[in-house]
Amino acid sequence: MTFRERGNGFMKRLKMTVAYDGTEFAGFQRQPGKRTVQGVLEDVLTRLTGNDVQITGAGRTDSGVHALGQVIHFDTSCPIPIDRWVRVLHHTLPCDLLVTKAEEVSTGFHSRKSACWKRYRYTLDTGKLPDLFQRRYRTHYPHRLDCARMNTAARHLLGTHDFTSLSAAKAQVKDRVRTLYHCEVREKDSRIVMIEVVGSGFLYHMVRIIAGTLVDIGVGKTAPGDLPGILSAKDRSAAGKTFPPEGLTMMEVGYTPWFIS
Amino acid sequence: MTFRERGNGFMKRLKMTVAYDGTEFAGFQRQPGKRTVQGVLEDVLTRLTGNDVQITGAGRTDSGVHALGQVIHFDTSCPIPIDRWVRVLHHTLPCDLLVTKAEEVSTGFHSRKSACWKRYRYTLDTGKLPDLFQRRYRTHYPHRLDCARMNTAARHLLGTHDFTSLSAAKAQVKDRVRTLYHCEVREKDSRIVMIEVVGSGFLYHMVRIIAGTLVDIGVGKTAPGDLPGILSAKDRSAAGKTFPPEGLTMMEVGYTPWFIS
Incomplete structure (x- = not known):
């Protein structure tokens, strides 16, 4: 039975x-x-x-x-x-x-x-050697990152934008306007850098491209002031690399309280 | 070439x-x-x-x-x-x-x-569900452990003893006398319990049997005062279970400073 x-x-x-x-x-x-x-x-x-x-x-x-x-x-x-x-x-x-x-x-x-927002975290290990027991959950990137610079850039992403430049070129969806509520870069133990994003929704590869674009700014390859131009270009090639999947974790999905029970 | x-x-x-x-x-x-x-x-x-x-x-x-x-x-x-x-x-x-x-x-x-001592750590996750990202490095044991009780017991292990009771019965070695310099149980975030041991050397399965024996004491199955009797029995069956390998990590090996270079 x-x-x-x-x-x-x-x-x-x-x-x-x-x-x-x-x-x-x-x-x-x-x-x-x-x-x-x-x-x-x-x-x-x-x-x-x-x-x-x-x-x-x-x-x-x-x-x-x-x-x-x-x-x-x-x-x-x-x-x-x-x-x-x-x-x-x-x-x-x-x-x-x-x-x-x-x-x-x-x-x-x-x-x-019913989801109102989603929170993702991208974690980088900037140590010379990766932390062995965390290697599956962090992207090893052994370079010094300027987090203050990355945070200045991150503020340009907040709000409602067309995120075409920051999503995979092959993404099928037509409407690429999304709202980012939060985007913050934090450093931990002077080697772990976490990029935390909260948004209404995310396009294909969007968080991994945001990570790659902010890292370019963190190492000094591009400037925080370049971000508005990257967004308005509406062109994937204007932004940074798509960073690897292992650093990305879907942390939380937010709903209005009405739906629960 | x-x-x-x-x-x-x-x-x-x-x-x-x-x-x-x-x-x-x-x-x-x-x-x-x-x-x-x-x-x-x-x-x-x-x-x-x-x-x-x-x-x-x-x-x-x-x-x-x-x-x-x-x-x-x-x-x-x-x-x-x-x-x-x-x-x-x-x-x-x-x-x-x-x-x-x-x-x-x-x-x-x-x-x-040339090694003078070795340090091992046995880590238990006592949460109801395991921490997913740490599951490979911790033994999931979803029960409340009394760490103070385990530490009282651990003190009986310090010093030089015949560790026959706390090593695998099938171990080949004849001389089972070892010296334990340190054995401490620590709790972290009210769910992680770490057993840290430092000794002159360790017999086959010794740390994993120490873990199993201290856990028996931590859950109240046996008493801290039972340990001297367990040691003097020189009989594997007197001690607790051999705990699984995933919780065990070899942390450090100590040498006299003369040998380096």
Whole structure:
């Protein structure tokens, strides 16, 4: 007897907060023949619930990108009590994928459409040698970065802009106007540099290109005052390199309080 | 032309400090057909120097055990300047193996025989869910531990004892008398518990059995006062479980200052 048969028949919507080490995933989105976050989650949830579970994530992270606060939702009639889900999934999911929170929400809730903001962190290790135990979660960039200079530049990114210059040229989406609420560069232990961004939404590769562009400013290759020009060029080649995925972590997704339950 | 042919012919002894993430190594010691720290290092050093390099480590760590301060030595006629080795090896070794320091030492230096003490750390994550980004370096043990109780017990281990009860029954060595200089349990962020031990030498599985035995005391299964009896029993079955390798890291090896250069 599956959980479905034991279920009370009522479908309910669950919201789950998901953390993963992206190193060994080919990104969030399901792809045939590849190990993806969506694929592993759907397979495990389908097996567990007896429902044909299809999950929706707040955002699609790229191959190699991590998450501590990805959010998903799905519908199920499974009778597992809501306070048991985290433990049940901890014992069922592989060790690089963790559900840290499970909540029952109204069917009006949608992990992507209801999201108000997303917070990402890009972490650089500027030490001569990488910190071995953190190497999977930081981009090793052994150069001195001027964080004050990077913060001056970051302020130009705040607000609503067309972010064409700071997103992958091959991105399909037409409307490239997004709002950045927060963009701050912090230094820790004089070797770790963290770029924290909060925005209404992010275009393809946008955080990794912001990281590459701010690093160019941090090493003195370009000036903070160049940023308005880079933005108004609406040309990908005006900005810096796309930095590698390992430094990027999806930290948090924000919703209005109404949707929770 | 190899480095050997370019070399000045003088053999010199190099001491190197080595860090590794043990997760994907079958331990330190070379074994045919397996990926080991010694195997990878010897292959890379042989290729780089043209000498048939054989390294000696301060201690053999088990499969899955990490190191931040393992020490090796080997002889070579390779003319790579001593201050270049760290960088050259950083670009040659795989990303889970790092040489953090290279020094030229007298031929009287021996990484194992000259060692005065070794420091190991065993790290437990007592949170309900593991810290995802640290999971490879901590043993997940989601139970409350009484660190004061564990420290009271730890004091019984200090000094010179026959550690038969706290070493693997299958260990081959006859003399099981070792000296423990330091054994301390510390709590961090109210979920991380670190057991730090410094000793003249350690028997097979000794630190992992000390961890398992102190944890039994920390959860109240046994009492701190039981430790003298456990030691004097000279019987492996008197002590606690052998805890898993992922929590263990070889931190540092101590030498008398005379041997350096």
